[in-house]
Amino acid sequence: MTAPTDGPALTGTFDAVLFDLDGVLVDSEALAADVWVRTLAEHGLPLPLNDFAHLAVGQTFPNVLVRLSELHGWTPTDAFLPTLETRFNAAFDTLDAIEGARATLEALRRVGVPFAVGSNSER
Structure with missing residues (x-):
């Protein structure tokens, strides 16, 4: 070479x-965590950013949802995942290398x- x-x-x-x-x-981790926390709060689960980041780093979406259920007894509404996906797409459009x-x-x-x-x- x-x-x-x-x-x-x-x-x-x-x-x-x-x-x-x-x-x-x-x-993208900080940006993703911010989108998660904002969307979770709007869907009935207010969490501090640090708490969410601690449970989510390195996890898949399904695992994050399982952990939220285990730790907080929270279940997403039908609107949660579509809202989260729309917000991720919008946020990541501005993500720099x-x-x-x-x-x-x-x-x-x-x-x-x-x-x-x-x-x-x-x-």
């Missing part, structure tokens, strides 16, 4: 690179190293 002339210097040999999403390519992420992906593409995202995040 030849290092590109601009962007991050890539050395060594890679068959491919697998990236996590949150905290590596984008920083972490500094250097775009240049790294572009450098990998230039030298022909395939890459993908492996994440617990929703699509």
